[in-house]
Amino acid sequence: xxxxxxxxxxxxxxxxxxxxxxxxxxxxxxxxxxxxxxxxxxxxxxxxxxxxxxxxxxxxxxxxxxxxxxxxxxxxxxxxxxxxxxxxxxxxxxxxxxxxxxxxxxxxxxxxxxxxxxxxxxxxxxxxxxxxxxxxxxxxxxxxxxxxxxxxxxxxxxxxxxxxxxxxxxxxxxxxxxxxxxxxxxxxxxxxxxxxxxxxxxxxxxxxxxxxxxxxxxxxxxxxxxxxxxxxxxxxxxxxxxxxxxxxxxxxxxxxxxxxxxxxxxxxxxxxxxxxxx
Numbered sequence: 001x002x003x004x005x006x007x008x009x010x011x012x013x014x015x016x017x018x019x020x021x022x023x024x025x026x027x028x029x030x031x032x033x034x035x036x037x038x039x040x041x042x043x044x045x046x047x048x049x050x051x052x053x054x055x056x057x058x059x060x061x062x063x064x065x066x067x068x069x070x071x072x073x074x075x076x077x078x079x080x081x082x083x084x085x086x087x088x089x090x091x092x093x094x095x096x097x098x099x100x101x102x103x104x105x106x107x108x109x110x111x112x113x114x115x116x117x118x119x120x121x122x123x124x125x126x127x128x129x130x131x132x133x134x135x136x137x138x139x140x141x142x143x144x145x146x147x148x149x150x151x152x153x154x155x156x157x158x159x160x161x162x163x164x165x166x167x168x169x170x171x172x173x174x175x176x177x178x179x180x181x182x183x184x185x186x187x188x189x190x191x192x193x194x195x196x197x198x199x200x201x202x203x204x205x206x207x208x209x210x211x212x213x214x215x216x217x218x219x220x221x222x223x224x225x226x227x228x229x230x231x232x233x234x235x236x237x238x239x240x241x242x243x244x245x246x247x248x249x250x251x252x253x254x255x256x257x258x259x260x261x262x263x264x265x266x267x268x269x270x271x272x273x274x275x276x277x278x
Contacts, residue, residue, distance in 0.1 A: 001260050002032065007247050015229050015249075017193065022251060029255035030090040036258060037094045038101035042141075047133035048126065050113055055130055056085055057141060058097025058107035067142030070149065070176070070275050071134050072100040073108045075127060077154025077182075077251075080201035081116065085109040092255060096151075099258040103268055106143050108134060112159065115201040123159030123201070124168030127152075131163075131172035147275050148174045153254050155201070157183025161209035164216060177274025179221040179267060182232045182250050185209045185239060191231035213239045219274040221267060225249050 006028050013021045038058035045055050055073075057063065074096045076083045086094050086109065093109050100107025112126035127150070135145040152160030157180040162168060164178065184190055186208040190198040213220065222240050224232050225248035232250065236242035245253040245263045257264045 002256065006032070010227060010247055010249055010252060013227065013249060015227050017229055017250065021249075025249055025252055026090055026092070026255070029252055030092070032259060033091060033095045033255065035091055036098050037091070038098040038107065040101075041094070041097065045133070045137075047110070047130045052111045052113050053126060053129065054085070055108050055110040055133075056094075056097060058094070058101045058109070060101045060104070063106075063140070064142040065140050068144040069104060069106050069142055070147040071106045071108060071138070071143040072149040072151055072271070073110060073127075073130055073134060074100070075110055075112065075150070075152040075156030075160055077156050077254075078114070079197040080123070080155045080158075081114050081197070083111075083114075083155070085111045095258040096254065099264060099268075102258070103272070105149070105271075106141065112156075120202045120205055120207060121162055121167040123155070124162030124165075126168070127159050127163040128168050128170070128172050131174070135172065135174050146174045147176045149177050149179065149271050149274065150175065151179040151181075152183060153181045154183060154250065157181055158185065158187075158201075158209075161185050161213055162207070165207075165209035165212035167207055167209070175218050176277075177219040177221070177271060178216065179223070179271065180213075180236075181221075181223045181245070181253055182225060182228050183235065184232075185213060185235050189234070189238070191234065193229055194231055208238075210238045219270065219277070221270045223253070223267075225251075225253050 042057040097107035
């Protein structure tokens with residue numbers, strides 16, 4: 001459960017995006033999440049030659065050839081220039097992998113190449129490379145190559161959207177559904193508060209993923225946090241009416257995965273429905 005005083009703190013923080021507020025929110029949720037990992041974690045699986053083209057696999061039981069478990073690929077945020085698939089101090093985003101495993105899925109958490117060294121469409125390419133690796137290795141790890149969920153947050157959501165728009169090459173098959181939380185989908189219209197970080201990756205290119213997302217042939221969860229900066233509401237609204245993670249900031253919806261809270265339950269229900277229709 002998320003205590004009442006945490007919700008009060010998030011409400012008081014409002015839409016603030018300062019480093020101090022972000023650090024405070026990480027500290028609040030690090031105490032709640034704790035050192036939680038899935039029962040089985042396979043670290044540092046390569047999906048490409050670059051040192052950041054790595055992913056971790058999270059399951060409730062040893063990876064078993066011949067099984068057919070759905071696979072969820074989580075793509076972290078970090079303003080296009082930072083972030084990692086796991087934080088060795090505060091354990092984000094092992095909580096995402098553990099949450100996926102608790103539902104019977106193989107949770108894959110990936111890192112990717114970063115700006116400014118690697119510019120658009122590197123992130124979209126890396127999502128495609130990681131999906132291809134999961135599909136290729138599915139017989140050995142017990143994954144179902146035709147029931148894959150893509151889950152992107154913030155810059156990670158932008159990279160997932162870019163892959164779905166074909167910015168990084170051909171779209172990989174096997175997709176059953178997509179979760180996009182608080183992302184950038186139309187960089188040319190990003191508002192001033194985040195325009196600088198967007199420019200570091202896109203370099204002023206007008207490469208909207210909106211048409212592809214609006215025509216996506218699989219179920220799409222398009223979400224924002226209640227206390228997200230308004231620019232993320234505007235980005236989502238270019239595709240469809242977003243779902244609101246009540247009480248959450250830009251970051252804490254993801255930190256809450258694995259906790260007994262409304263947002264994780266709603267996303268899990270959406271994913272189960274998408275997998276059932278795949």
